[in-house]
Amino acid sequence: MMRKLCVFAICLGLVFGLHTLAAAKTLKIGTLSPLTGPYAQDGTDILQGVKTAVALVEAAGGIPGFDKIEVLPGDSACDGGKATMAANKHINSGVHAVVGAYCSSATIPASVPLNEAKIIQITPASTHEDVTERGFKYLFRACPRDDAQAAAMVSFLENALKIKTLALIDDKQTYTVGLTKNIRHLVENHGKIKIVAHEHIAPGDKDFTAVLTKLKKIDPDAIYMSTYQPEGSLMARQAKALGLRAHLLSEDAVYHPKYIEVAGKAAEGSFLTFAKAPDTPERRNFEAEYKKMWGVKKIGSYAYYAFDAANIILGAVKIAKSTDPDKLEQVIRSTTWKGATGTIKFDHKGDRGASYIIWVVKNGEFVPYWNPQTGQYF
Amino acid sequence: METQAFLVQQIVNALFLGSIYALIALGYTMVYGIIQLINFAHGEMFTAGSFIGLIVLGALQRMGFVESHFVLSMFVVFAMAMAYVAFLGVAIEHVAYKPLRRASRLSALLSALGMSIFLSNGMMLSQGVSDRAYPPVLGTGGIHVLGARITYGQIFIVAFAVALMVGLNLFVKKTKLGKAMRATAQNRRMAGLLGINIDKTIRTTFVIGPALGAAAGVMVGMYYGSVRFDMGFIPGIKAFAAAVLGGIGNITGAMVGGMLIGMVEVLWAAFLPSEWKDVTAFIVLILVLYFRPTGILGERVIEERV
Numbered sequence: 001m002m003r004k005l006c007v008f009a010i011c012l013g014l015v016f017g018l019h020t021l022a023a024a025k026t027l028k029i030g031t032l033s034p035l036t037g038p039y040a041q042d043g044t045d046i047l048q049g050v051k052t053a054v055a056l057v058e059a060a061g062g063i064p065g066f067d068k069i070e071v072l073p074g075d076s077a078c079d080g081g082k083a084t085m086a087a088n089k090h091i092n093s094g095v096h097a098v099v100g101a102y103c104s105s106a107t108i109p110a111s112v113p114l115n116e117a118k119i120i121q122i123t124p125a126s127t128h129e130d131v132t133e134r135g136f137k138y139l140f141r142a143c144p145r146d147d148a149q150a151a152a153m154v155s156f157l158e159n160a161l162k163i164k165t166l167a168l169i170d171d172k173q174t175y176t177v178g179l180t181k182n183i184r185h186l187v188e189n190h191g192k193i194k195i196v197a198h199e200h201i202a203p204g205d206k207d208f209t210a211v212l213t214k215l216k217k218i219d220p221d222a223i224y225m226s227t228y229q230p231e232g233s234l235m236a237r238q239a240k241a242l243g244l245r246a247h248l249l250s251e252d253a254v255y256h257p258k259y260i261e262v263a264g265k266a267a268e269g270s271f272l273t274f275a276k277a278p279d280t281p282e283r284r285n286f287e288a289e290y291k292k293m294w295g296v297k298k299i300g301s302y303a304y305y306a307f308d309a310a311n312i313i314l315g316a317v318k319i320a321k322s323t324d325p326d327k328l329e330q331v332i333r334s335t336t337w338k339g340a341t342g343t344i345k346f347d348h349k350g351d352r353g354a355s356y357i358i359w360v361v362k363n364g365e366f367v368p369y370w371n372p373q374t375g376q377y378f
Numbered sequence: 379m380e381t382q383a384f385l386v387q388q389i390v391n392a393l394f395l396g397s398i399y400a401l402i403a404l405g406y407t408m409v410y411g412i413i414q415l416i417n418f419a420h421g422e423m424f425t426a427g428s429f430i431g432l433i434v435l436g437a438l439q440r441m442g443f444v445e446s447h448f449v450l451s452m453f454v455v456f457a458m459a460m461a462y463v464a465f466l467g468v469a470i471e472h473v474a475y476k477p478l479r480r481a482s483r484l485s486a487l488l489s490a491l492g493m494s495i496f497l498s499n500g501m502m503l504s505q506g507v508s509d510r511a512y513p514p515v516l517g518t519g520g521i522h523v524l525g526a527r528i529t530y531g532q533i534f535i536v537a538f539a540v541a542l543m544v545g546l547n548l549f550v551k552k553t554k555l556g557k558a559m560r561a562t563a564q565n566r567r568m569a570g571l572l573g574i575n576i577d578k579t580i581r582t583t584f585v586i587g588p589a590l591g592a593a594a595g596v597m598v599g600m601y602y603g604s605v606r607f608d609m610g611f612i613p614g615i616k617a618f619a620a621a622v623l624g625g626i627g628n629i630t631g632a633m634v635g636g637m638l639i640g641m642v643e644v645l646w647a648a649f650l651p652s653e654w655k656d657v658t659a660f661i662v663l664i665l666v667l668y669f670r671p672t673g674i675l676g677e678r679v680i681e682e683r684v
Contacts, residue, residue, distance in 0.1 A: 043507075
């Protein structure tokens, strides 16, 4: 009898002991990003950015009170339904915070259950205004917004490029339509530029020659490609092959080394909007570590933001000495963070105050071109 | 751009797209004609061909061979990609379809679906998730015909695709093996009784179909400039629709179907809202099947079916 009791007690002790050991000492960070499908490149960049941040913090001694930091990857597939499923899975596995998602159309629905479960979420890439316009307490955005992005582009077109006619192309996803809507609104209000065409393509398509031939007939001064990078690269190539004279314009999702790699010479001279980060020691340190860790020569644009988002979460846990979401939320909001993308201070909506500049593709690189704030060329 | 030039340009766009669909559709239709199996893994073979083309082309370019011997290196790239994928096709047939030849058609269909998922994920793991850039070998140079701009790359690709299709037609109609294929397609048991080696004939089909798909894969890679592990999915579906549209099992039908789908897609996008173009391709399919359930050429030339 005694022996049986002893065995029982030991078993019980093991079960409970192991349980508390596991629960108290692991900090779990979930990610949401498209790991499959056409935008898997950006999704992988984001996951790797988060893992880089975690690896650097662990190498520097980790976070007091936690034995280890675990990254739980979630595949949002740029799809609202899949992103929500992945978010629920994160909630069930007890993550303390989430970095993600990439596509605005995935972030917006996935943030609903996460916010209800009081889990801190920082999106590194979703620029659509609605992401932070819904008053979600636990949701932050580490990148700039699309209303600012559209304004920067329109200001460039009106004041620097001084074009007369513009054609818009989007692929009918939340993010791309949001941008063309903003641009159309601004352009029509100012009345300086005429929108001569507004075409839509299907995401994942490879052949845009029919639409581009249509635009060649209309012959606009510039074409705004509101798409993601895979379609943007192909569109630039086909536009040049068809002999279009229009300036090619695009946005932050196309701003990726892959755009230049795939489009090649056709990318030369295209203008894109993206934030310009100051060249800080934090940025250089991140670039060196990331390249070493993942064996790459060029870093995806959103790996920087994902790295910062993860660092903000890790830093907040360290400062708050807790994973209580309300404490974390306060710390994240009240602290000024220094990251690879510059200084981050969140406002009451959860947005950081960052602005866009115009970049040009020159000799196979993105080069700063024009600053909408000052109206000056770089 | 004038209206005439606009029309010519759109027809050039359509011809290009149509010949790619036709080449892929041939693989579906040949396999269906011989063993009544919809080979869902065919889209993945198209992708595999594209990747092999990229690897060979990249190697040749690093050696500086492409600049010095352009025609020869093109030949090598296409030959290697087609040979490898033909080998892959035979291997797939051996592993996934041959053991099920006497089983129900549903089992073979599921096996094909499984193979498709297996290959697609295998390529994702081995070649990565992102777009891979093709070396720019075709350039953007071109000529002007009636105001439309046609690049040398488009001319080369359409000419090569047509040559492959003519070659296939000659092969099926004139050679002994082609005759054996036609006989097997008509009645497998009878053909076997008359001394035709059925296994060999089926194997031949799984050499030719995937090889044509691989050629289309290399063409798409060279022309569009990028490849990705899931690139075979949408063209695969459309080419399958083209094969059904033309009358599945019929070689000429697949070519007609492919061209038709290309035309409908491009001309729709040229004059009407372009985001609907994929819908129209399938609406045409539904309409044709409603009035002609066997497809455009399905019945009339049944003895030509392979």
